[in-house]
Amino acid sequence: LRQSLTQFVPAAVLSFQWYTPEASLQLKEHFHAQVRTACQQSTGTAGLKISKVVVVGDLHVGKTSLINRFCKDNFDRDYKATIGVDFEIERFEIIGMPYNLQIWDTAGQEKFKCIASAYYRGAEAIITVFDLADIQTLDHTKQWLEDALRENEPDSSFIFLVGTKKDLVSGAVCERTELDAIRFAKEMQAEYWSVSAKTGENVKEFFSRVAALAFEQSMIKELESTPGHRAQIGAGNLISMWKDNARVSLSCC
Numbered sequence: 001l002r003q004s005l006t007q008f009v010p011a012a013v014l015s016f017q018w019y020t021p022e023a024s025l026q027l028k029e030h031f032h033a034q035v036r037t038a039c040q041q042s043t044g045t046a047g048l049k050i051s052k053v054v055v056v057g058d059l060h061v062g063k064t065s066l067i068n069r070f071c072k073d074n075f076d077r078d079y080k081a082t083i084g085v086d087f088e089i090e091r092f093e094i095i096g097m098p099y100n101l102q103i104w105d106t107a108g109q110e111k112f113k114c115i116a117s118a119y120y121r122g123a124e125a126i127i128t129v130f131d132l133a134d135i136q137t138l139d140h141t142k143q144w145l146e147d148a149l150r151e152n153e154p155d156s157s158f159i160f161l162v163g164t165k166k167d168l169v170s171g172a173v174c175e176r177t178e179l180d181a182i183r184f185a186k187e188m189q190a191e192y193w194s195v196s197a198k199t200g201e202n203v204k205e206f207f208s209r210v211a212a213l214a215f216e217q218s219m220i221k222e223l224e225s226t227p228g229h230r231a232q233i234g235a236g237n238l239i240s241m242w243k244d245n246a247r248v249s250l251s252c253c
């Protein structure tokens with residue numbers, strides 16, 4: 001296993017951004033008021049939050065490339081199959097709070113499936129990936145999701161369906177495939193995105209969305225488990241906090 005602590009993502013996450021309203025499970029634009037207030041009122045540096053994300057899908061669909069584009073901002077044309085699993089940690093700042101995503105990259109090859117599936121547990125987000133230029137890989141996403149869900153508590157993970165290699169398909173083909181993909185996403189209760197690891201299109205935006213949703217959910221869970229915190233709720237101010245560059249943490253929660 002390789003772990004890399006990469007550079008701070010410059011684009012701090014201030015709000016939610018979806019790919020298309022038709023394919024989004026939630027359309028809210030800002031963090032829950034309780035979360036904003038909790039972030040604003042926290043002080044200190046302890047208690048960094050980390051969420052686990054697992055990426056699954058057929059071999060060769062571009063899982064590793066997607067992660068490498070995001071975490072290392074590079075792209076390799078040559079295919080090197082992932083052996084078992086691998087992971088990266090990416091750091092975010094979300095409404096002023098430091099936040100990490102631990103992104104697990106799994107192998108699509110059948111022979112590694114039992115190794116990879118041992119890492120599905122405790123995923124706050126499950127990303128099921130298919131290749132926009134190979135429609136068969138979309139058909140297999142339901143099975144990948146089912147396998148990942150089996151290892152997790154019901155309703156404990158955000159689910160994403162991601163079409164990769166957008167640069168390889170023409171606009172018309174992409175649109176047609178996306179109609180199918182959005183239908184699949186609805187059935188899977190997933191949010192749909194399309195990306196290109198080669199050009200970088202939508203890659204940062206997608207992972208920022210994953211981070212924002214996972215961050216808010218983990219904050220809400222934490223607030224719910226500490227009822228005393230509710231007494232402190234007041235008016236939050238998301239933007240001014242960011243402008244002041246206030247560094248806060250979750251230590252109070």
Ligand SMILES: Nc1nc2c(ncn2[C@@H]2O[C@H](COP(=O)(O)OP(=O)(O)OP(=O)(O)O)[C@@H](O)[C@H]2O)c(=O)[nH]1
Nearest residue numbers: 059060061062063064065077079082108165197198
């Ligand atoms: N043109 C183009 N090629 C891509 C893109 N993403 C991945 N590829 C290529 O597709 C091939 C497979 O990519 P990987 O990222 O290794 O696929 P994977 O899903 O990790 O495969 P396994 O590890 O075997 O499960 C490589 O040759 C990549 O260069 C993309 O967005 N555009």
Ligand SMILES: [Mg+2]
Nearest residue numbers: 063064081082
């Ligand atoms: Mg791989």
